Amino acid sequence: MSMLAVPTEQRSEKSRVICEGDVVVVYERHDRMKAVTVAKNGELQNRFGVFPHNEWMGKEFGCQVKGRNGAGFVYLLAPTPELWTLALPHRTQILYIADISFVVSFLELRPGSVVLESGTGSGSLTHSLARAVAPTGHVHTFDFHEQRANAAREDFARNGVSGVVTVKVRDIQGEGFPEELAGCVDGVFLDLPQPWLAIPSVVRSLRPDGLVCSFSPCIEQVQRTCEVLSKHQFADIRTFEVLLRSYEVRHENLSTSFECSEQTFSKEATKSPPHKRQRGEVDEKGGPESEGHAEDPNGGSKTAAGSIVKQSRPVIARPYPETKGHTGYLTFARQATCM
Amino acid sequence: MRSSNCITLGRCKTLRRIMGSEKEAEKVETKNLPNNGTMITPGCAVLLDINNGDKMTFAHLNKNASVKIGNTKCWLDALVGHPFGSVFEVQSGAKGGSFVRVSPSGADLRDGLGEKDDGEEAPGDEVKGKDNRSLIDNNTAQTLSAEDISKMRTEGVSGRAIMEALVANSATFHTKTAFSQEKYLRKKQKKYAPRVVVRRPSARSVCEAYFAKDPNKTGHLRMDMLSLILSLANVGGYAEVLVLDMLGGLLTASVAERLGGYGFVCSTYHTSKPQTIDMVRLFNFDASTSSRVVRAPASQLIAARTAASKFSTDSALQETDGEDCIPIILNEAKAVSTSPIVDLEDTPRLESEHTAKRRAQSRSDDFEPGKSIKPGRLASEEDMKRWGREGFTSLIVGAPFLDPWTVVKKLLPLLASSAPFVIYHPYLQPLAECMNKLQSERIAVALQLQEPWLREYQVLPSRTHPNMQMSSTGGWALSGIYISKT
Structure with a gap:
């Protein structure tokens, strides 16, 4: 599998699956990827466990593979110049x-x-x-x-x-x-x-x-x-x-009540959602920062506010605070x- | 009117769209395609950059085509035979304007006009000596009257000669600094001897021209954004790119340019009638590139994909050919290269008609190599089947009036797993919501919502600074890599 596209007539079932000698981009999250050449009996080790290359062969590009000791999973992407x-x-x-x-x-x-x-x-x-x-x-x-x-x-x-x-x-x-x-x-x-x-x-x-x-x-x-x-x-x-300016996208609860009340402004609204690394889950990061943005696939439902709030919290976006100048x-x- | 062969992108002018309406013109255009694209040939499309971007006009160089510059009608025939990038000066005569090729550098601006400060390379030194303290703005510096000048023009005096006369009759020209002398000359030149650069229409030049002059036509797509899209969508030779192009054809054409005759760009549509992709015709594509621009209704692509995936799950159990599973498949499907031409205007409105027409096309054998190929024919059965089976290699969406998530939900499954996609939108919020949906659906990784920023600089000795005006947004791009759930 070359990084360059091949003509239709040269494509086969085989060119859509991972073979020995292919370069795959092992994707952990947006800012953590590694290019790996698939080798017979090869192994990749990262914080999600041990990944034997043999288990990758024959799988489709874009597949999700689990680490042997079950600590988590990664995606195996087809290489592009951007990746x-x-x-x-x-x-x-x-x-x-x-x-x-x-x-x-x-x-x-x-x-x-x-x-x-x-x-x-x-x-x-x-x-x-x-x-x-x-x-x-x-x-x-x-x-x-x-x-x-x-x-x-x-x-x-x-x-x-x-x-x-x-x-x-x-x-x-x-x-x-x-x-x-x-x-x-x-x-x-x-x-x-x-x-x-x-x-x-x-x-x-x-x-x-x-x-x-x-x-x-x-x-x-x-x-x-x-x-x-x-x-x-x-x-x-x-x-x-x-x-380029990258944006973080999250749910944010903006109060529509302006009456005097005992309620203090909840910090939940501005805090990033809890990381779910315990399951080895990979958060899909939308930008270079790992902190401070809510990309919890569940839309923040794990916060104390609970799932009722989830419905009413609109999606908002803003640029990441720091960028290349x-x-x-x-x-x-x-x-x-x-x- | 022959002059109606031009599309003018003027600030106050409405864009006149004609190319489609002149059948005769098209024939000329397609028969005389430039071989290597570097020479201006009869019938080809050109981008006229008048007075350094003041006005930009697309024209097809058909017989007797003309363009109006200022109040002068100029015949375009004179451009033929010169290479793209040539610079012309308009010489107005009694019978309208004519194009005279000049040296491309601006160095001869001062030729024969006032003293030239040879040897004094750094204008910074000169600035010290002169400034505007004695400048009095009372409109008496020029002794030539407006009548004198218009008389000279009707007599056919060349623009350069008028400029010389203006300088000679200006009481203040010689007291100006070198910078302001240059500025003065530039201003006069624009009026009396306009310069026209004949540019080759390309993704870059077409995008820039529309962005500057008629951005609504292209959904305010800025050049740096278009570049970013083409990169993020991994567009290159042999790619098979699915495009939802509601930007007049700019996306489709830009992808086709990058394909260079290898692979396909499939411009899809969700409406009963395909949206226009007329901008493709500005690009002077050769037959091989044009043949790679095809169209297909989204519903048919989705049907082919669904049928193929059904087949692949069934195939483990029974060894069938699978063709029966796809309702649109026809036995007499021909190879791509032998599919005859479909006129954009004749594209059938209903899907059943599509199929009928395609069948008719496949039967007819009137294709000859060398015959002109119009971009935008319907995708062949074979292609539809392949895309159903393998998926597209990437997706680009440019639909400013559609909700991104609604589109993406339908079109993403048409991609091969691990294929990149890019959704352009002139507004941020719809993409933010789409990104949020993609995250919760877990059908994409490497999601990025980005906005490009572009600043141009004036770089001159001792006078370097960013341009005083700039575009404040290039729109937003949501990109990612599709991960099929299976």
């Missing part, structure tokens, strides 16, 4: 879905596109680039760090995206992109400390009307990159910042079309 981004081993800072999705769209990637990436880093973006250009396009990704490149190459093989991804060790700031790709590249993504140094090479690589994106955390980097881009006649130079600036530019 991979949440589960991957961090070798570097990685890009997350808000930036990734925006980059893929703004580079106008589609099956058949040829895209260059530097650096490879932990390969978070690379998987999404691969999905966008597959089955006929290609991602050429470069990192100057050999060990990192090798680890990424292993990940790509394991996730079944190697067919559309080539990893090379190369210092793009110093050497530029390989000349053999010149003029036929649809999109370039730069995540480099000094992206402006790579721009002349980007100009040679891109086809007319091709797009480049540079990701930089600091505005000074953006400033210099934009100056160099306009010096090289790039059009539509645009810089964005994109973030900045990841980086995304600068896009279009290669000029010659007259």
Whole structure:
């Protein structure tokens, strides 16, 4: 089972079930997942118990499996670039879905596109680039760090995206992109400390009307990159910042009585519901925080207020109190079309 | 009127929808599909970005198509043969406007206009010397009168020449700072020599154009939200995506673009008549991509799914073919590639008619390779059967006027287990309630309710700051992974 979809005629009953060698994303809860390669006689151990891989084989993706000592269960999910981004081993800072999705769209990637990436880093973006250009396009990704490149190459093989991804060790700031790709590249993504140094090479690589994106955390980097881009006649130079705000959803009892009474404001209303970990139950977390939000599937019926209150407590939502404030600036530019 | 081939997304203009009504135009359009999509070809759809986003207009480059820029009617024929991304300046003459291709960079804005500060790269230095202290706003700085200018225009004097005259007759132009000189020129250029960038219609450009000019048409779907949706729904080659698209076809088209001719996007509908997905026609899809855009009524998809799951539970006991279990199955079902075309307008209204029509289609063998394929034909028997058996690989819902839970309850079981889904809504509350329902029903994991935030920056030497105006919401997306209970 590859992370990339396969054509209908190549799909069989077998491709819908978990087989030896497949990567499954073991899902405990929203902020706790692990990518595991299914191996004969393999075992996974976590706080929910021991999970022998042999018991997973033949089961459908998305199934729930119980730990051997009965402490709880996990879900076995089919891998996607999004889940991979949440589960991957961090070798570097990685890009997350808000930036990734925006980059893929703004580079106008589609099956058949040829895209260059530097650096490879932990390969978070690379998987999404691969999905966008597959089955006929290609991602050429470069990192100057050999060990990192090798680890990424292993990940790509394991996730079944190697067919559309080539990893090379190369210092793009110093050497530029390989000349053999010149003029036929649809999109370039730069995540480099000094992206402006790579721009002349980007100009040679891109086809007319091709797009480049540079990701930089600091505005000074953006400033210099934009100056160099306009010096090289790039059009539509645009810089964005994109973030995501996650919401917590819960039931909340808002009193409609304003009469003076003995009743003190119940703390039950604002307290998170009791955790139900004793059964090994997995709470479905709606966001990165494990505290302070009510996602008790029973709608808070376990609180002292009881089930009568449950009916009258409306569902409300608000953003989680803390979130990412900045990841980086995304600068896009279009290669000029010659007259 | 030929000019009615354009859809104009102007601030005060109503969107004129014509593409569907001009049969003749469509023929031209589909016969001359661009090969690699990078060149402007006769009949193709283009997005005209006039004066840096002031106005955005979609047009099909049919014979004698024209567009009105300012008060000037401009013939679009001149655009053909140039690559997408080309920049044109409108030169107004006595017989209307004409497009003249110019260098794409804005560097030649000052050509022949006043002194150019060559060598002085940092405008910051210049700011020190000049400011607005002596500026008197009494409307006497320009000695050319409005009559003089309109006379020049009727005489066919080029926009650039008018700009030169304006600068020469301005008493204050040379006292302005470099920044305000540039601003002045930009303003005059917009009026007298409008610039038009011919953009290739893509998910990105179509979404941005509608969001800026006619957001009601696309349910206020912002570009970053669309990007997020396509990622969260795991859209890529060979995906089989179920879409409930009540955003004019933008979702369907964006998915089709990402499929690139591999896999399927099935645009479903719950009404007796399918909702419009006309925006698909703005994308210049080739035949292979168009053939991957299909439609199917939700009730039939649900019936096929129910029948298939019934079959799979029965099959352990008896070895039947299973086809009899699915009422919509027809023996003469053809392979996808040989299914003839269904006109969007002719889509039957009733399900029984659907089936009858499909049978008729399957019998006829008038399909020739190379013949134009219109997106949005009815899903074939074979596809319906496969989706019933295997489920879709993901679901995207964009239905601003439907309650999300009502939709999701019906459509989620059409997914394969472990398939991701995304529900877009321009309001938060309905999604919050839907999320709550999904949690208590335990049919999804990795539930997330998210709102994207997008800020664009002006990046200029010594003048970098966020744009003064920004969109304050991109709507909300509820996403998760479907877990079938079986």
